[in-house]
Amino acid sequence: MKDFAFRVLSLLVLYLALAALAALLIDVAVDGSSRLSWDFIRGFPSRRASAAGIWPALAGSILVIGVTAALAVPVGVAAAIYLEEYGSRSRLARIIELNITNLAAVPSIIYGLLGLGLFVRMMALGRSVLAGGATLALLALPVIILSTREALRAVPKSLREGSYALGATRWQTIWHQVLPVAMPGILTGIILALSRAIGETAPLITIGAVTFVSFAPDGLWSPFTVLPIQIFNWVSRPQPEFQVNAAAGIIVLLAVLLTMNGVAVVLRDRLQKRTQA
Amino acid sequence: MSSIVRPAVSVNVRPAAEEESRPERTATIAADRLNFYYGAKRALHDITLGIQPHVVTAFIGPSGCGKSTFLRTLNRMNDIIPGTRVEGRVAIDGQNIYAPGVDVVDLRRRVGMVFQKSNPFPKSIFDNVAYGLRINDMVRTTSDLAARVEESLRQAALWDEVKDRLHESALALSGGQQQRLCIARALAVRPAILLMDEPASALDPIATQRIEELIYDLKRSYTIVIVTHNMQQAARVSDDTAFFWLGRLVEFDRTDRIFTAPAEKLTEDYVTGRFG
Numbered sequence: 212m213k214d215f216a217f218r219v220l221s222l223l224v225l226y227l228a229l230a231a232l233a234a235l236l237i238d239v240a241v242d243g244s245s246r247l248s249w250d251f252i253r254g255f256p257s258r259r260a261s262a263a264g265i266w267p268a269l270a271g272s273i274l275v276i277g278v279t280a281a282l283a284v285p286v287g288v289a290a291a292i293y294l295e296e297y298g299s300r301s302r303l304a305r306i307i308e309l310n311i312t313n314l315a316a317v318p319s320i321i322y323g324l325l326g327l328g329l330f331v332r333m334m335a336l337g338r339s340v341l342a343g344g345a346t347l348a349l350l351a352l353p354v355i356i357l358s359t360r361e362a363l364r365a366v367p368k369s370l371r372e373g374s375y376a377l378g379a380t381r382w383q384t385i386w387h388q389v390l391p392v393a394m395p396g397i398l399t400g401i402i403l404a405l406s407r408a409i410g411e412t413a414p415l416i417t418i419g420a421v422t423f424v425s426f427a428p429d430g431l432w433s434p435f436t437v438l439p440i441q442i443f444n445w446v447s448r449p450q451p452e453f454q455v456n457a458a459a460g461i462i463v464l465l466a467v468l469l470t471m472n473g474v475a476v477v478l479r480d481r482l483q484k485r486t487q488a
Numbered sequence: 489m490s491s492i493v494r495p496a497v498s499v500n501v502r503p504a505a506e507e508e509s510r511p512e513r514t515a516t517i518a519a520d521r522l523n524f525y526y527g528a529k530r531a532l533h534d535i536t537l538g539i540q541p542h543v544v545t546a547f548i549g550p551s552g553c554g555k556s557t558f559l560r561t562l563n564r565m566n567d568i569i570p571g572t573r574v575e576g577r578v579a580i581d582g583q584n585i586y587a588p589g590v591d592v593v594d595l596r597r598r599v600g601m602v603f604q605k606s607n608p609f610p611k612s613i614f615d616n617v618a619y620g621l622r623i624n625d626m627v628r629t630t631s632d633l634a635a636r637v638e639e640s641l642r643q644a645a646l647w648d649e650v651k652d653r654l655h656e657s658a659l660a661l662s663g664g665q666q667q668r669l670c671i672a673r674a675l676a677v678r679p680a681i682l683l684m685d686e687p688a689s690a691l692d693p694i695a696t697q698r699i700e701e702l703i704y705d706l707k708r709s710y711t712i713v714i715v716t717h718n719m720q721q722a723a724r725v726s727d728d729t730a731f732f733w734l735g736r737l738v739e740f741d742r743t744d745r746i747f748t749a750p751a752e753k754l755t756e757d758y759v760t761g762r763f764g
Contacts, residue, residue: 300570369607373670375568377620378597378679387623388609 236465243458251459255425256441260452265460268441270427271340271420272467275437276409278344279351283408286348287355287383294356295363296385315353322350323417331418333474336418346414351404362393395479402475406468412439438464474476491699516541516681516711517562524557524566531557532683533736534576538727544703544712546743548719548727549758554735555715556604559683562713562718563599564592580681597624600674604686606666608658608673613650616658616669617641620677635677643709644672664695671702675710684714688721700725719759722745731755 226471254264298304336342366389374384390397421436423444428435438460445457517539524532532554539545560566561578563587577584585595597620609616617637621627627633637654639649646668648751650661658669667687674682684703688696703712703725716722722729722743729746731738731754739746739755750756757763 367607369603369605370609371568372565372601372603373607373609374619376563376565376596376601376603377623377673378593379620379623380593383623387619392610427660 239458239461239465242455243460243462246455246459247462251456252463256423256444258452260445260448260456263445263453265441265456265463267424267427268436268438268460269463269467271343271424271435272409272437272439272464274340274428274431275343275347275415275435276405276471278341278431279347279408280401280405282345282348283351283355283404287352287401287404288359288397290352291356291359291363292385292390295360296381296389311353312358315357318413319350319411319415320417323414325349326414326418336409337432338421338434339432340428340435342418343415343420343435343437344431346418347408347411350411351408351413353406354404355400357459358403359393359397362396362400363389365396366392393480395483398475398479398482402472405471409437409468409471410439410464412437412443415440431460438467509671513627516581517713518579519558519561520577520579521644522558522561522574522578524554524575525573526569527571531735532561537730537737537740539711539713541711542707542709543727544707544714544725545728545730546722547715547730547732548715548717548722549732549738550763551717553732555617555730555732556685557735559685559713559715559734561602562681562683563596563601565596565601567592597677598679599664599681599683600677600679601683602667602670602674602685602687606663606670606688608661608669608677610657610659612655613641613658613661613669614654617673617676618672624677626677640672640676640747641669643675643706644668644699645682645705662695664691664698667691667695667699668702671699673704675706681711681713684712686715689717696721719747731758 252269253266254262255266257263294304294308298307304476318488324347326342326349330336330342331338336345370388370392371384374388379387415437420440421434422433424436442460442464444456445453445460448454511619519537521533522532522535523530535558547559549555557566561574562580562585563681566572566574573585574586577586579585580595582597584590609619611619614637617640618633619631624679627636638647638651641650646665649665651668658666661669668688669688671682690698691699700721703714706712714722714725726743728740729743730740731746731750731752733754738753739750746755747759750759
């Protein structure tokens with residue numbers, strides 16, 4: 212009886228959460244779909260809502276997230292390999308571990324302040340795509356490190372032993388046996404981190420991403436804006452036409468996110484098939 | 489049940505005087521006052537024992553007696569467990585493997601290991617056997633590689649069962665086949681010594697029998713050390729037997745003597761099934 216009650220309760224909570232999500236998506240789709248068109252995607256911002264497009268923000272988001280991935284993925288995975296496979300179980304290692312966990316929970320605007328001080332001012336990258344991507348990389352790093360370590364830890368000990376017993380070095384064992392098995396888990400972590408990064412607004416506003424850009428970024432040194440900032444900009448306009456633009460912008464942002472996740476799922480399934488078939 | 493163990497037939501009968509000093513003769517593996525610690529816990533106490541070339545030596549004893557730990561000190565497999573420490577020495581062909589500057593990678597290539605639970609890599613059957621050859625750069629051409637893989641699979645009595653599906657996943661094999669694949673994988677790098685940690689404990693009787701027959705065949709070419717908790721198995725496959733108890737080596741002698749006329753009361757109690 213208790214079991215049954217718990218089951219019903221769990222199901223209710225699940226449906227409630229799903230319903231909230233569905234309501235949100237349907238609302239956005241209803242509001243925004245009328246505005247969604249090729250012209251909207253390829254268009255530039257304008258004072259007239261009906262002429263405004265999202266291209267600079269879309270291109271900015273893709274570029275920035277590309278920079279983020281290029282910086283955060285190799286550094287994060289390498290750091291996790293070091294901590295998990297090479298680092299000793301010393302006191303220092305435990306303190307580092309604890310701090311990485313804490314970093315994952317730090318509010319994103321703090322990363323924005325760090326990015327402003329470190330990348331924009333000290334390293335004089337300016338308010339560029341590079342500075343934005345680097346700032347978001349800081350944000351993504353702890354998540355990538357934590358999930359990669361988790362994935363590495365889940366690789367059975369017997370696999371490592373089997374490799375060592377054949378005269379493999381530590382690096383050969385990691386490269387040939389551990390990483391391929393851990394890869395699906397690592398990919399999941401990367402996607403989670405990048406998905407969080409692509410939706411970030413606060414740190415990018417802090418480092419000075421512009422809110423009205425009439426040109427697409429033409430390189431890593433270019434000023435930029437990103438989708439969430441563009442959406443925020445439209446939402447804050449008083450004219451109702453801009454609200455419709457914001458809804459359409461959200462659809463574009465979701466489409467980018469789902470594409471990223473989709474690619475990751477396909478990659479993960481292929482890897483899993485290769486290692487488990 | 490265990491008291492009706494049939495003693496293994498000893499083929500080569502040696503003079504009694506020689507038997508007494510046997511462990512000290514030209515042993516392939518010689519442990520000398522070996523102590524082992526997991527953190528502060530001492531798992532092995534002053535183990536001194538010599539293992540002969542081209543015989544099968546069995547380690548028996550109740551769970552937690554240190555037999556597996558000792559086996560793993562012979563290829564320094566315990567090195568990868570943090571917080572462990574070794575005192576004393578283990579010499580293989582006269583060279584102390586715990587001396588500074590010893591190449592552990594090279595050691596593990598000379599001293600192969602098969603584990604209790606078969607642990608094939610999540611790769612194809614071929615790639616499993618080829619792995620050790622590839623990482624150690626032991627073959628020059630792909631045809632050499634294929635030849636060595638076939639040779640190893642034949643030695644492990646697995647070739648006929650898998651020759652038509654070498655490039656299928658090793659995980660699709662049965663438990664017994666997986667374990668023989670792990671043996672083939674270990675043989676591929678041509679070790680001199682093969683350590684087996686309860687290699688048949690997770691297998692059904694038929695698969696176990698195949699592994700035991702394999703051990704019998706392999707001893708012509710390899711020095712084999714096998715840990716087992718199955719005393720019938722020790723009696724069937726081994727020439728020498730060492731009995732461990734609470735981290736100490738209680739008795740080490742020819743297998744038939746351990747099972748029929750042990751010197752120690754403790755050994756007798758164990759092999760007759762009075763405890764353990």
